Amino acid sequence: MDDTTRSQLLIEALSYIGKFKDKVVTIKFGGAAQGDPEAKALFAQDVALIHSLGMRPVVVHGGGPEITRALKAAGHAPAFVEGLRITTAETIEITEMVLSGQVNKELVALIQSKGALAVGVSGKAGRMVRARKMGPVNGVDLGFVGEITGVETALIDALLDSGHIPVISPISMDDEGATLNINADSVASRIAARMRAERMIFMTDVDGVIEDGALVPSLSSAEALKLIERGVISGGMVPKVEAMLHCLNHGVGSAAIINGSEPHAIINELFTDAGIGTQITP
Ligand SMILES: Nc1ncnc2c1ncn2[C@@H]1O[C@H](COP(=O)(O)OP(=O)(O)OP(=O)(O)O)[C@@H](O)[C@H]1O
Ligand SMILES: [Mg+2]
Numbered sequence: 467m468d469d470t471t472r473s474q475l476l477i478e479a480l481s482y483i484g485k486f487k488d489k490v491v492t493i494k495f496g497g498a499a500q501g502d503p504e505a506k507a508l509f510a511q512d513v514a515l516i517h518s519l520g521m522r523p524v525v526v527h528g529g530g531p532e533i534t535r536a537l538k539a540a541g542h543a544p545a546f547v548e549g550l551r552i553t554t555a556e557t558i559e560i561t562e563m564v565l566s567g568q569v570n571k572e573l574v575a576l577i578q579s580k581g582a583l584a585v586g587v588s589g590k591a592g593r594m595v596r597a598r599k600m601g602p603v604n605g606v607d608l609g610f611v612g613e614i615t616g617v618e619t620a621l622i623d624a625l626l627d628s629g630h631i632p633v634i635s636p637i638s639m640d641d642e643g644a645t646l647n648i649n650a651d652s653v654a655s656r657i658a659a660r661m662r663a664e665r666m667i668f669m670t671d672v673d674g675v676i677e678d679g680a681l682v683p684s685l686s687s688a689e690a691l692k693l694i695e696r697g698v699i700s701g702g703m704v705p706k707v708e709a710m711l712h713c714l715n716h717g718v719g720s721a722a723i724i725n726g727s728e729p730h731a732i733i734n735e736l737f738t739d740a741g742i743g744t745q746i747t748p
Contacts (some may be wrong), residue, residue: 479737487520489664494654497530498671499726512732514580522626526634526654529569536564547606549701553647558610561647566635573633584631589638592621597638597646612638612646617656655709659716666713668706669726674744684745687711710746721746
């Protein structure tokens with residue numbers, strides 16, 4: 467890289483650093499993106515870095531592959547409807563152990579190993595995520611799967627105000643205290659909307675929304691709904707794109723789906739003019 471290119475890159479980055487100072491950046495770290503230990507360490511480094519630059523990062527994580535592994539080890543076959551996991555009375559306990567225990571604490575440790583302070587909580591903490599059992603989807607009862615009825619972000623604000631990075635597992639509860647599994651994309655988008663986040667970034671294991679083998683760099687609401695209807699967007703991409711639409715319709719600055727297995731994906735998304743992945747536009 468020559469000196470001019472280097473200065474140009476730095477100037478580009480510096481203008482974004484000013485823009486994002488004190489702003490909330492919500493990052494959903496998908497289970498699918500957590501497979502590669504090196505990418506995970508770089509993710510933690512990026513989160514610690516943007517925090518040190520004065521941003522207010524809020525991390526919400528999934529853990530699909532880890533849950534599947536734990537369920538299989540315990541003799542349970544995973545089952546999905548429309549990208550949503552069916553969760554029984556036995557499997558909700560394992561799901562909570564994996565998400566709120568293993569995955570959550572591992573991310574906290576990783577971020578702290580990069581020099582920032584992080585606190586791991588679940589949607590249960592401080593009644594952050596209020597939920598109720600979801601009705602049947604395509605005629606199938608999903609079991610202990612919740613839909614969000616409200617979000618309270620006082621605890622997140624308090625953590626950020628005291629210099630801590632909140633790391634949030636999507637496991638939540640209903641008004642009676644029953645544990646419910648909630649799609650982490652939905653939790654992240656509701657938190658981002660409630661906090662009027664500047665950016666919402668979904669990190670997964672693909673470059674973004676793919677159509678006919680090619681990345682769709684930007685997607686309007688109407689196009690997104692059409693792609694879901696046509697089945698081009700399916701499985702785990704459906705709740706993600708719906709979460710992007712929620713962000714768009716509820717005052718979040720902008721939302722993007724990016725590939726979390728790419729090194730320093732967050733930095734490339736936040737600090738360059740072009741950005742990466744799929745951006746949602748009105
Ligand atoms: N049109 C599409 N473009 C890209 N990916 C798609 C599309 N339709 C379906 N997918 C699937 O969506 C997956 C991403 O969703 P998935 O729920 O598996 O990951 P995640 O949300 O990052 O992880 P987790 O749910 O564990 O947090 C992709 O790996 C891909 O298989
Ligand atoms: Mg998912």
